Amino acid sequence: MIGGNQFFLQDEGARIILDFGIPFKIRENYFEEFLKPRTSAGLEDYLKTGLIPPIEGIYRNDLLQIHQIIRGGGLPLHQQPAYDLLLLSHAHVDHGGYIPLLDPRITVACSQMTGTILKVMSIVGQAGLEKDYLEFRVRSEEGKMSKNKAEKRIERSFHLYDKENPFFREGKVLAHPVDHSIPGAAAYIIRTSKGLVVYTGDFRVHGIRKEDTFNFISLVEKLRLSGEKVLALLIEGTTLQREDVSGHYSEDDVKTSLYALMKSHHSGLIIVDFGPRNVERLVLTIEAAQSAGRKVLLRLPDAYLLREINLIDPAIPGPSHPEVDILLERRSTEPKKWEREIITEYKNKLITPFELRKNPDQYVVLFSFFDINEVIDFNLNQGVYIYSSSEAYTEEQKFDIKRLRNWLKLFNFEFIGDPENKTHNLPLHVTGHAYPDTIREVVERIKPEILIPIHTETPEKFIDIAPFAKVLLPVLGETLYLSPRA
Ligand SMILES: [Zn+2]
Ligand SMILES: [Zn+2]
Incomplete structure (x- = not known):
């Protein structure tokens, strides 16, 4: 599936969410412009149609209350959220669009630029489909965001990092900028008890910020060569399904x-x-x-x-x-x-x-x-x-x-540039995603023990790309074990 990234990482005491976006592929199976998830039903329409996972301890208690009334049970309310950090890769809605459903005490970490774009999206009302849930307000001087509605005001905790300050969680998480079709995009390196977990988000090397991506690959490679174990790489493979992207335009x-x-x-x-x-x-x-x-x-x-x-x-x-x-x-x-x-x-x-x-x-x-x-x-x-x-x-x-x-x-x-009636061969658009040979280079240089294909319609293609790695194909709603269960 392309987009709708929602990953939950657990390691000993640490619990981290990687992106929480809108899965458009699932969404279009059930909804359209005039048939939207009912905001009056809280989480219910989202949970029922599989747009969000039935996980305890992550959603807003006020929305869970509605859910419980409708189901006569279901997911319980919680005192403290089960996850306390969400790493947001960038401001595209297939990565962050459902954050407003989450417990506001889960801190959303993103680049200052991503925070700014989210703020603008909310203010000018281009927040996307679930606009009613996306009315964020950033008060960046306090690093906090809130949902500004007359009847209830939800303050969301944000950690906006910049280039000078990319580490958090006592150095266990490192954010690194990458090139993508929106400014502020980041990849993450997470140091777990079993080795490094690397999350690419969406990236490419044919835009203005390509050096950011190259520096990111070099950094992970350097860590590996200095003896750190790269336990797992979650890598996007958007372009792998299309052979015609070999034009390699920038x-x-x-x-x-x-x-x-x-x-x-x-x-x-x-x-x-x-x-x-x-x-x-x-x-x-x-x-x-x-x-x-x-x-x-x-x-x-x-x-x-x-x-x-x-x-x-x-x-x-x-x-x-x-x-x-x-x-x-x-x-x-x-x-x-x-x-x-x-x-x-x-x-x-x-x-x-x-x-x-x-x-x-x-x-x-x-x-x-x-x-x-x-x-x-x-x-x-x-x-x-x-x-x-x-x-x-x-x-x-x-x-x-x-x-x-x-x-x-x-x-x-x-x-x-009529997409169905090409009258000339000038490149008028390039994708925001890495071309297949870049994906291959990243995989070979990072050389993870486990590779988890994400954001792709053709995850099986990674089996050929990474013969040295164990390729774990994600299944919606199922847990992948990165190390033997104790
Ligand atoms: Zn995406
Ligand atoms: Zn994107």
Whole structure:
């Protein structure tokens, strides 16, 4: 299964959770846009459909109470949570989306950057599917998060670490940054009584932060060569199912393609579409646009995200970048507090659809399919839409592409990178996950005794990749023993 990582590690007294994400594959078996888990039923819909495991001592007692009423029993309430630490690898919802269901006393450890992205997601309301549960509020100065609802306020304990301070649990856990399609991603090295347990999270080596991943591999290899036992490696294998990822393009190649397309389309508006919070792609698009003599127009949520991220990592440009302006879209409600902040702070950079239509050939607009009807307000009759996102996998996504095609026809826009109608060979998207030969290199250099494939549809492929290791294929809900039971 790809995503929905939820792992529970037990060693003597230590009990650690590795990620607690939304398993989309299971979710789409039962739910869709208009059929969601009922928030009034607490945990019940999630437990019944197997979206979360029936483990004692990890969930919020208030949600467990509802569960007990509905079942007339079930999971008991607890005084103290059975786990006290959750290592969150990054801010994608397939890794952290169900954290709000957990007992808030379980400390969530994540990078400062991940904490910032979670905060922005909650404030701008892009938290994802279980939005009602995802209304986090970070009060980073205290390292605490809370769920801000009038009737109950849940304070969640967070440990936000930075580069200077990656160790915790008396040095037994080390967080290490890795390259992925969202900033702030980390892998973890956990020192157990039987050896090191290494958790990769999601990673790759073809983005801007590839050195982070290489340093992580070198570190584990060095530990092994200095005599430490690498007991187990939990490693993602997202790309192993697809043989066609052998193109081995990098984010830099995508930037080159974007630049070439922007350069060759000098009249009309250009819209670029990529996944939410893919900050690296966003920055590369700004650079490509700058070289092609266009400014990038950000939507308010992206401007807010960039502003917050820039405060944590000044190397990532904020909305004050000279080649960035902000699109002020039509709205029917009063701006929220965070929107007012952006509107006031960057008042000299605001562009309305009316202003945009005067000189559309000077701009690149960052939109996704869900923003497409905003194009109506631009009142244009030509332009280019560059799809720089992953292929459509689910039926729903395929339908969205069909709808997108209809919209673009309506606007007389050229659709470049239509996933079902490739008209050229320029790489317009690369995956956030390591290519197969990188996975092979990681496995060979880390050389674990036990390998546990995760985040993959083809776990059995690791048997060939790691002939020297014992490959344990995880089964949902079952315990894997990393050492003989005492
Ligand atoms: Zn993932
Ligand atoms: Zn991810």
